[in-house]
Amino acid sequence: MATTKLSDSGTRGNKYENLSADNNYMETIASTLVGAGGATSITFSNIPQGYKDLQIRTLGRSQRSASQADELYMQINSTSLTKNHYLFGNGTSALSGSATAGWAGIQAASSSTAGVFGASIIDILDYANVNKNKTTRSLSGLVTTNSEMYLLSNFIANTAPITSLTFTCSGSNSFAQNTRISLYGIKG
Amino acid sequence: MTKTATYSLISSQSVSGVSSMSFTSIPSTFTDLKVVFVGYDDAPLIRIGFNTDTGNNSVIMLMSNASTATSAGYGTPYIYVLTPDANAYFTFSVNVLDYSNTTTQKPWLSRCDISHGAGGVTAAMGNWRSTAAINSIEFATTSLTMTGTFKLYGIEAYK
Numbered sequence: 001m002a003t004t005k006l007s008d009s010g011t012r013g014n015k016y017e018n019l020s021a022d023n024n025y026m027e028t029i030a031s032t033l034v035g036a037g038g039a040t041s042i043t044f045s046n047i048p049q050g051y052k053d054l055q056i057r058t059l060g061r062s063q064r065s066a067s068q069a070d071e072l073y074m075q076i077n078s079t080s081l082t083k084n085h086y087l088f089g090n091g092t093s094a095l096s097g098s099a100t101a102g103w104a105g106i107q108a109a110s111s112s113t114a115g116v117f118g119a120s121i122i123d124i125l126d127y128a129n130v131n132k133n134k135t136t137r138s139l140s141g142l143v144t145t146n147s148e149m150y151l152l153s154n155f156i157a158n159t160a161p162i163t164s165l166t167f168t169c170s171g172s173n174s175f176a177q178n179t180r181i182s183l184y185g186i187k188g
Numbered sequence: 189m190t191k192t193a194t195y196s197l198i199s200s201q202s203v204s205g206v207s208s209m210s211f212t213s214i215p216s217t218f219t220d221l222k223v224v225f226v227g228y229d230d231a232p233l234i235r236i237g238f239n240t241d242t243g244n245n246s247v248i249m250l251m252s253n254a255s256t257a258t259s260a261g262y263g264t265p266y267i268y269v270l271t272p273d274a275n276a277y278f279t280f281s282v283n284v285l286d287y288s289n290t291t292t293q294k295p296w297l298s299r300c301d302i303s304h305g306a307g308g309v310t311a312a313m314g315n316w317r318s319t320a321a322i323n324s325i326e327f328a329t330t331s332l333t334m335t336g337t338f339k340l341y342g343i344e345a346y347k
Contacts, residue, residue: 024193028346031219057220057343059285059292089250089311091261115319119285119295139297141313147248147261149313178292180285182219182345184194 026055031182038063038174044183045164049128052188054162056122060107061176062169068112068144070173072105072120075166076134076156083155090148101155105140106148107169107179117178118142127162134158194344195222202337203227208328211340216288216321218342223282227336229329232271235264236282236314237326238294244317253308265314267298267327273305277336280310287322294322 032042047054062070074081081101088095105120120140126132134156141149167181196218203209214221225234235242245265251258253270260269267280280300286292294316301309316322327338 023197023341024195026193026195026343028192028194028344031345031347057283057285057345059289059295087250087257089248089257089259091248091259094250094252094257094259096257113293115291115293116315117286117292117295119283119297119313121283121297139299139311141248141295141297143246143248143295143313143315147246147313149248149250149259149311151250151311178289180219180345184343 025187026184029183029185031180034175034177034179036177038176040174041166041168042175042181043164043166047163047165048185049161051128051185052126053186054124054127055184055186056165057182057184058105058120059117059180060105060120061117061179062107062109062173063176064109064169064173066111067109068146069142069148070107070109071103071170072107073102073168073170074104074122074136074154075102076162077160077164078166079156079158081154081156085153087151088148090146104136104138104152104154106142106150108142108144112144116144124162130159130161132159134162192344192346196342198340198342200337200339204335205332206334207330207332208326209334209338210324210326212324214323214325215342219286219345220343221284221287222341222343223325224279224339225336226277226279227334228272228275228277229335230272230274230333231329231331233269234267234327234329234334236267237265237328238316238322239320239324240326241318245314247312247314249310249312251308251310267312268300268302268310270302270308270310271306272302276304278302278307284322290319290321293317293319
């Protein structure tokens, strides 16, 4: 088995420091900040293939009415995903389940206090590998009157390299102003 | 499309036997912040704080130990509420999104992995109910036991 040497220090207090990623191990690829008019969808296309993994970082709010929260959905290469599983917590209880495939995170909606946004960090490993089906993982949450957080995973049985990602809210709802979705490439 | 390297180390601080530590004078030039801790702490919790304000916080947490998954909510911004073994290393990371934005409140996401003793895996989602730009971050525990290294990284979005 190949091993990677992490650190020469090996002394207490320093032994595991280099488990944190190297400086500048990410590169910016694209980012969208939603303006006053809102946005029905956000798409990153022509994603470069030169990275090991992708990471999406979002600060999200939807214009969905009469609700504190809305879902954040993701499509890969303009195709809906096929499996979803999650671990959920609301501050009182935890449960696991599955939901509509492509549900990648939670975000605030119109009934949440102004200025409240959900946060999601989504990782897609080996996105350019032509031998692997594509799996995503998300850490996502929203703190509002009825707070909720999730560990989410989505899957699509497709080995095609990922060249585009599309994000939407539930139904025909739009992203609200100041929603930000940023795409990064992570070096191998 | 111009690619820009990011995930830049802003500060690294090693501490030994302290009850708190702070990153101060954080530059506002990045989009997100990430803090990585590797070390140990015998106390059963560590909390985060922003701009010396320990109020105006809410956090919900998902926790799993060897047998059950639970969720809890707090008004104190805890990263974890577990009891690590004495002098046993663990790690946590905290992501603070849009920390210098002055129009949105400040949500943060954390993961903590304590794989020994009465530990477990924790994920937390917090919100500092302020639109002020974050210029300092504090980590505090309940006794003089926090030992390890904190690294603060800045992550910039594409411009």
